[in-house]
Amino acid sequence: MTRIYDPFLTKQETGTTDLELLQARIKALLGDSLEKVERILQDYRAPGKGLIREQADYVLAGRGKRLRPVLLLLCGNLGTFAEEYTLVRAAAAVELIHTASLIHDDVIDASSERRGRLSLNDVFGNRSAVLVGDFFFARAFELLAYCGDFELNMLFTRAIATMCEGEIEQAGCAFDLTISEEDYFANIYRKTGVLLEASCGAGGRLAALDDTTIGKLEAFGRNLGLAFQITDDILDIVGKPAITGKPVGNDLREGNITLPLIYILQDPDWGPLLREIISRKDFSSASLEFLRDPSCNRVPLETCRKIALSFIEKALEYLSFVRDSPAKTLLKELALSIPQRSC
Secondary structure, three states, X not given: OOOOOOOOOOHHHHOOOHHHHHHHHHHHHHOOHHHHHHHHHHHXXXXXXXXXXXXXXXXXXXXXXXXXXXXXXHHHOOOOOOOHHHHHHHHHHHHHHHHHHHHHHHHHHOOOEEOOEEOHHHHHOHHHHHHHHHHHHHHHHHHHHHHOOHHHHHHHHHHHHHHHHHHHHHHHOXXXXXXXXHHHHHHHHHHHHHHHHHHHHHHHHHOOOOHHHHHHHHXXXXXXXXXXXXXXXXXXXXXXXXXXXXXXXXXHHOOOOOHHHHHHHOOOOOHHHHHHHHHHOOOOHHHHHHHHOHHXXXXXXXXXXXXXXXXXXXXXXXXXXXXXXXXXHHHHHHHHHHHHOXX
């Protein structure tokens, strides 16, 4: 039986090296491709020493998990025809697209923190942040142009359009207590799933895989993205702010009614309290502390955990159609590691 990690276990219970060993194996397989992606990101952050260089440096210094580039590179290693020159540029491009979207998200949500430090908009202002995000989008498509694949450009253009659609829909249902599970799943597909889907599809395309296999990889990425976002929403309630880089209940402060909150709202004991807090717009840490109470969150979070695991299982079903290889093994292990996330 496939082992799937429980996100509620601590590092002491799961062991401290699971993710570190996986990261080391990914680096061993990809060789210096990840380092080349980092060098491209540095080269493309901005010319000269002006304000945009300073602000681009600030953003890239808050390094994220590089999940999307890793997925693209691993999928690109499933075939025999991918050129590293093209793969690493596409991988850097998807990271710039992701980073640009986060910058714009922080402006829209008036967020003051990102990855455990002050957000770009909090330090340099909204005007500069919007322009830096636009700059990163432009640099991403410059990199994609070097790949010489029109369909690759279309793939990411459509993904960005879907992400924008998702942001607009999410803004339109802020603090909407009637949001359904179906609405939530549609939102997180547009928010997270679509770019992971595109990353996996792009890697498969650059590896010259057949259309059927590329479709399976896209479905793998899509389901992986849904599991990733549900786990992220669980961490918004039970994660440690020092590790996640966000205060507890940050989603609620921004008006996002996530899956855990949907289930807490349905609870006859805790739902009325949450509704009252939302109606008062009282989102202080003290007011939201009850969300961390196991008697409040145990059943909702356990339900969310099971749903996240079901998406991982779906992702692995799609991956099973792909020819066995070291890259496929690491994609599987990467999927299984998602619930182990602490940030």
